[in-house]
Amino acid sequence: MTENQNLESLQTPGAVFFIFGATGDLARRKLFPAIYSLYREGKLAEDFAVIGVARRPRTHEEFRDDLYRSIQEFCRYKVKEDDLETWTKFAEHFSYKSLDIHNIDGYHELRDLTESVEDRFNIPGNRLFYLALAPELFGSVSFNLKKGGMLASEGWHRLVIEKPFGYDLSSAQKLNEELSQVFKEEEIFRIDHYLGKEMVQNIEVIRFGNSFFEPLWNNKHIANVQITLSETVGVEERGGYYDHAGALRDMGQNHMLQMLTMIAMEAPSRLYPEDIRDEKVKVLRSLRPYESEEDVKAHVVRGQYKSGESHGKEMLGYRQEDKVDPDSNTETYFAAKVFVDNFRWAGVPFYIRTGKRLPVKTTEVVVEFKQMPTNVYLGQKHNLEPNLLVIRVNPMEGIYIKINAKKPGSESKIEPFAMEFCQSCQVGINSPEAYERLIYDAANGDSTYFTRWDEVAAAWSFVDRIASAWAKNPSDIQMYPAGSWGPEQADELLALDGFHWWPVNGQEEDNVIWIKQ
Numbered sequence: 001m002t003e004n005q006n007l008e009s010l011q012t013p014g015a016v017f018f019i020f021g022a023t024g025d026l027a028r029r030k031l032f033p034a035i036y037s038l039y040r041e042g043k044l045a046e047d048f049a050v051i052g053v054a055r056r057p058r059t060h061e062e063f064r065d066d067l068y069r070s071i072q073e074f075c076r077y078k079v080k081e082d083d084l085e086t087w088t089k090f091a092e093h094f095s096y097k098s099l100d101i102h103n104i105d106g107y108h109e110l111r112d113l114t115e116s117v118e119d120r121f122n123i124p125g126n127r128l129f130y131l132a133l134a135p136e137l138f139g140s141v142s143f144n145l146k147k148g149g150m151l152a153s154e155g156w157h158r159l160v161i162e163k164p165f166g167y168d169l170s171s172a173q174k175l176n177e178e179l180s181q182v183f184k185e186e187e188i189f190r191i192d193h194y195l196g197k198e199m200v201q202n203i204e205v206i207r208f209g210n211s212f213f214e215p216l217w218n219n220k221h222i223a224n225v226q227i228t229l230s231e232t233v234g235v236e237e238r239g240g241y242y243d244h245a246g247a248l249r250d251m252g253q254n255h256m257l258q259m260l261t262m263i264a265m266e267a268p269s270r271l272y273p274e275d276i277r278d279e280k281v282k283v284l285r286s287l288r289p290y291e292s293e294e295d296v297k298a299h300v301v302r303g304q305y306k307s308g309e310s311h312g313k314e315m316l317g318y319r320q321e322d323k324v325d326p327d328s329n330t331e332t333y334f335a336a337k338v339f340v341d342n343f344r345w346a347g348v349p350f351y352i353r354t355g356k357r358l359p360v361k362t363t364e365v366v367v368e369f370k371q372m373p374t375n376v377y378l379g380q381k382h383n384l385e386p387n388l389l390v391i392r393v394n395p396m397e398g399i400y401i402k403i404n405a406k407k408p409g410s411e412s413k414i415e416p417f418a419m420e421f422c423q424s425c426q427v428g429i430n431s432p433e434a435y436e437r438l439i440y441d442a443a444n445g446d447s448t449y450f451t452r453w454d455e456v457a458a459a460w461s462f463v464d465r466i467a468s469a470w471a472k473n474p475s476d477i478q479m480y481p482a483g484s485w486g487p488e489q490a491d492e493l494l495a496l497d498g499f500h501w502w503p504v505n506g507q508e509e510d511n512v513i514w515i516k517q
């Protein structure tokens with residue numbers, strides 16, 4: 001195979017990418033930079049076009065200026081003085097259409113523009129519709145795409161949609177019914193951007209590619225699993241959306257449960273999309289449902305940040321944030337103890353937590369192994385700690401394992417050593433952004449890292465029980481100061497079982513000796 005053939009096999013098939021919501025934040029921060037990175041890496045050949053769609057009037061040139069600014073600000077590749085020729089060639093693939101998404105005539109004009117770019121760039125009618133829009137609009141845009149003739153071309157048609165997919169199970173079902181009148185399940189790509197993260201995808205390899213781990217990956221050897229998705233930011237300018245959603249719906253129903261499935265799933269028979277998704281949905285179906293309001297109260301903690309100090313700066317409380325109800329009882333934090341009731345995991349608690357205005361931004365999974373018996377060290381001073389495998393997803397990427405070993409030179413002193421593989425510290429490793437991977441996969445029809453309808457539905461049925469118990473006692477929420485680790489009740493969840501949250505994001509424990517590469 002020649003180098004070029006090799007590159008070709010990595011390239012997406014020619015397609016037009018429609019970005020609905022092209023003047024919005026997601027397009028500017030994530031989608032344009034992702035497309036440019038794919039182009040720079042040769043994964044996008046010349047037979048592609050992007051049509052930005054939004055209500056606002058804009059000329060093609062103005063749109064390309066927006067594109068340029070977005071790339072200079074947010075892309076891991078910048079346009080340099082000496083790449084101006086490549087830049088111009090890239091930017092020519094972009095056009096803009098101002099559209100009132102409820103007006104069918106506009107879709108006819110969009111179809112004409114599409115056919116002209118397909119002719120120009122030799123694209124065989126493949127169309128990918130990325131809806132970076134409010135979910136209420138997904139259904140009507142899909143209908144209008146069909147009515148307006150946008151799905152009549154030869155070639156494939158795919159719909160990529162952002163979360164949230166519904167507000168609860170019944171609204172998600174309704175949305176799914178609407179979409180499925182226009183698109184088949186295999187044409188719908190539901191984004192959960194956590195699944196596009198390099199280290200989340202690496203969980204499969206760490207688990208199924210290492211005989212160190214897989215044989216121990218069960219309730220005989222694992223004491224508990226801790227998943228932390230902490231953020232330092234507050235709700236920023238998204239108060240209107242967030243006050244309606246809260247942490248459970250914003251992070252729990254999707255990112256957290258998806259990460260849990262990656263940790264808990266059985267090995268698929270092959271690394272094929274449906275085989276992997278079949279295994280993930282089994283985990284979601286095995287989650288032990290909370291039976292009553294008391295059950296929710298005993299196992300789930302919810303909190304909201306009040307004013308406080310973070311990194312030396314005074315922070316407003318959530319209720320003082322823009323577009324947030326001053327009496328809001330929406331949670332900005334939750335922690336839960338979850339059980340996966342199947343043969344592998346029976347009895348192993350999964351502790352999950354997420355929150356805004358916490359001390360650090362990090363996503364980490366800690367797998368705590370069961371303690372070894374200490375009888376052999378009877379009468380000796382020892383410091384035997386449980387082994388840990390820690391998967392760092394973001395912003396540091398890598399893993400470390402914590403083991404016990406004899407302190408060199410000492411009589412028989414045992415100390416914990418942490419051996420770290422820090423992927424993000426390696427010079428020259430510049431992990432692709434989640435959106436690069438996801439756009440590339442959607443264009444190639446690979447749905448592995450997108451959520452299938454049955455996964456979404458199972459996650460909602462689990463989450464709905466928590467939400468409805470909370471709705472009955474709206475004021476029963478714990479306040480935590482901005483910049484702290486959340487309500488103390490979250491520590492008690494673990495303490496009751498004899499565990500504690502392990503430090504995250506390199507907040508190293510004093511007694512551990514670190515061996516870094």
Ligand code: BG6
Nearest residue numbers: 163193231233250251255363394
């Ligand atoms: C989004 C949530 O899905 O994920 C945001 O809506 C959150 O509230 C964000 O801030 C976190 O993503 P990341 O990739 O920065 O960890």
